[in-house]
Amino acid sequence: MNLYGILAIYKFEMARMWRTLMQSVASPVISTSLYFVVFGSAIGSRMGDIDGISYGAYIIPGLIMLTLLMQSISNASFGIYMPRFSGTIYEVLSAPVSYIEVVIGYVGAAATKSVILGLVILATARLFVDYSVLHPFWMISFLVLTAVTFSLFGFIIGVWADGFEKLQIVPLMIVTPLVFLGGTFYSIDMLPEIWQTITLFNPVVYLISGFRWAFYGVSDIHIGISVGMIMVFLTLCMVLIAWIFRTGYRLKP
Amino acid sequence: MQPDISVQNLSKTYGDGFQALKNVNLDIQKGEIFALLGPNGAGKTTLISIICGLVNPSSGTVTAAGHDIIREFRAARQAIGLVPQELNTDSFEKVWNTVSFSRGLFGKPPNPAHIEKVLRDLSLWDKRNNRVMSLSGGMKRRVMIAKALSHEPDILFLDEPTAGVDVELRRDMWEMVRKLRESGVTIILTTHYIEEAEEMADRIGVIRNGELILVEDKATLMSKLGRKELRLHLQQAMDELPPELKDQPIELSDDGYELIYTFDSQQEQAGVALLLRTLGELGVEYRDLQTRESSLEEIFVGLVHHD
Numbered sequence: 001m002n003l004y005g006i007l008a009i010y011k012f013e014m015a016r017m018w019r020t021l022m023q024s025v026a027s028p029v030i031s032t033s034l035y036f037v038v039f040g041s042a043i044g045s046r047m048g049d050i051d052g053i054s055y056g057a058y059i060i061p062g063l064i065m066l067t068l069l070m071q072s073i074s075n076a077s078f079g080i081y082m083p084r085f086s087g088t089i090y091e092v093l094s095a096p097v098s099y100i101e102v103v104i105g106y107v108g109a110a111a112t113k114s115v116i117l118g119l120v121i122l123a124t125a126r127l128f129v130d131y132s133v134l135h136p137f138w139m140i141s142f143l144v145l146t147a148v149t150f151s152l153f154g155f156i157i158g159v160w161a162d163g164f165e166k167l168q169i170v171p172l173m174i175v176t177p178l179v180f181l182g183g184t185f186y187s188i189d190m191l192p193e194i195w196q197t198i199t200l201f202n203p204v205v206y207l208i209s210g211f212r213w214a215f216y217g218v219s220d221i222h223i224g225i226s227v228g229m230i231m232v233f234l235t236l237c238m239v240l241i242a243w244i245f246r247t248g249y250r251l252k253p
Numbered sequence: 254m255q256p257d258i259s260v261q262n263l264s265k266t267y268g269d270g271f272q273a274l275k276n277v278n279l280d281i282q283k284g285e286i287f288a289l290l291g292p293n294g295a296g297k298t299t300l301i302s303i304i305c306g307l308v309n310p311s312s313g314t315v316t317a318a319g320h321d322i323i324r325e326f327r328a329a330r331q332a333i334g335l336v337p338q339e340l341n342t343d344s345f346e347k348v349w350n351t352v353s354f355s356r357g358l359f360g361k362p363p364n365p366a367h368i369e370k371v372l373r374d375l376s377l378w379d380k381r382n383n384r385v386m387s388l389s390g391g392m393k394r395r396v397m398i399a400k401a402l403s404h405e406p407d408i409l410f411l412d413e414p415t416a417g418v419d420v421e422l423r424r425d426m427w428e429m430v431r432k433l434r435e436s437g438v439t440i441i442l443t444t445h446y447i448e449e450a451e452e453m454a455d456r457i458g459v460i461r462n463g464e465l466i467l468v469e470d471k472a473t474l475m476s477k478l479g480r481k482e483l484r485l486h487l488q489q490a491m492d493e494l495p496p497e498l499k500d501q502p503i504e505l506s507d508d509g510y511e512l513i514y515t516f517d518s519q520q521e522q523a524g525v526a527l528l529l530r531t532l533g534e535l536g537v538e539y540r541d542l543q544t545r546e547s548s549l550e551e552i553f554v555g556l557v558h559h560d
Binding site for chain 2: 002003004005007008009011012015016019086087088090091092093094095096097098248252253
């Protein structure tokens with residue numbers, strides 16, 4: 001195990017976050033705060049409770065998930081895409097690090113950033129609405145597990161992308177709609193029956209539902225199913241990454 | 254002695270069907286400076302990239318420092334430092350950080366004293382806190398070398414190290430390469446500047462269309478393939494070559510004042526003596542004579558474009 005190697009990649013990636021603190025931390029915090037102001041405080045005060053939870057508090061888990069997914073994907077995809085783009089990837093490929101170590105370095109750093117960001121947003125939410133966390137252990141577990149899973153997914157996108165626009169496409173065109181339609185702002189019970197069924201094909205529903213359960217003990221879907229779905233997605237990503245490194249796909253001709 | 258790098262039956266065909274390397278065999282000994290020459294697209298960089306782990310081989314085996322580059326990639330790669338052709342640097346990083354990063358990546362514990370030595374040797378010490386993007390092209394090249402030396406490799410690959418580098422830096426680099434060799438580092442460089450190979454290499458390999466067509470000691474190569482030329486400036490112009498000389502490799506210049514005799518440096522003595530005797534017998538008088546040896550460049554052009 002090349003621990004120094006993992007640490008070098010991890011520290012390099014974390015340094016990138018500190019260098020770009022404004023865009024890494026400030027901008028997601030600001031945009032999430034806007035959601036809290038508009039949906040939590042302004043509109044939320046006119047809305048009824050959902051499952052006995054005030055609307056402002058109800059949307060917290062979903063909004064954190066939104067940021068978590070977007071940031072995990074964009075951090076990890078950018079982290080591996082940039083060296084490919086600039087050519088500095090040669091050094092990682094020629095170094096005595098195994099692909100598992102490379103992934104731990106890049107994905108570990110991306111996931112760390114997202115978790116920090118998730119916690120920062122959680123703290124920010126306190127400024128706007130009152131909430132409680134019923135199962136802190138599960139809340140943190142969901143946060144970490146989701147961050148890792150979607151950082152792996154981002155890593156795959158970063159390897160697959162052959163231009164900056166592709167880096168943007170997946171988070172914008174796929175993740176944002178999935179999160180908005182995944183029950184961030186509503187309980188899926190509120191949908192017509194046909195849409196409830198369709199929604200079940202949206203993987204993000206399980207993440208938000210499970211995360212919300214960790215906060216308030218209520219969920220649209222059983223917690224076991226939510227955890228199972230994350231695990232399925234996590235496994236899929238790992239299999240895909242193993243394939244990428246075995247074949248050298250877009251990394252090693 | 255076991256070679257430091259051993260390439261056996263190495264072939265590479267890229268996904269688009271382009272065969273970049275065809276059954277290459279090459280042994281490089283510890284502590285030698287080996288120059289790989291060849292025109293653009295001949296396969297120099299592919300060969301280096303496979304040895305360093307950037308490209309997957311299609312078939313064949315490679316060992317570096319006695320370790321198979323795939324099965325024992327950690328040990329093999331730890332021994333290797335690579336300075337690629339392109340100036341690929343992390344623009345936003347500071348010089349010190351990017352060089353320290355490389356050391357960590359190669360699995361070595363931090364050693365500020367070594368990093369300092371490398372930076373000083375490459376005249377980068379004053380720039381250690383500068384961002385890489387603020388440096389000139391030559392300085393960036395030095396940073397890349399510093400990165401490659403940060404983990405104290407036994408084998409150093411320099412892919413076109415002096416492309417686009419000014420004369421002064423080139424001399425510095427040659428000096429550095431010699432010092433490294435004195436400390437026991439094996440050096441493999443590719444170059445377009447034949448001058449560079451001539452100046453530094455112990456052995457030279459010529460690669461063409463993916464085939465290693467020749468590997469030879471530089472001195473042997475020069476003497477074996479080198480053509481010598483003897484020019485005789487005549488007192489009086491000749492209309493045509495005397496019949497006695499017609500079966501020899503002699504040409505008469507257009508103005509008739511010069512005889513040009515070409516010969517392989519191997520068999521020269523007898524040939525020249527015989528020629529001069531014949532000329533004496535024929536009563537041909539000459540004012541001056543000069544000989545010149547072909548440079549590696551001419552040899553190279555000859556190899557790559559003929560046969």
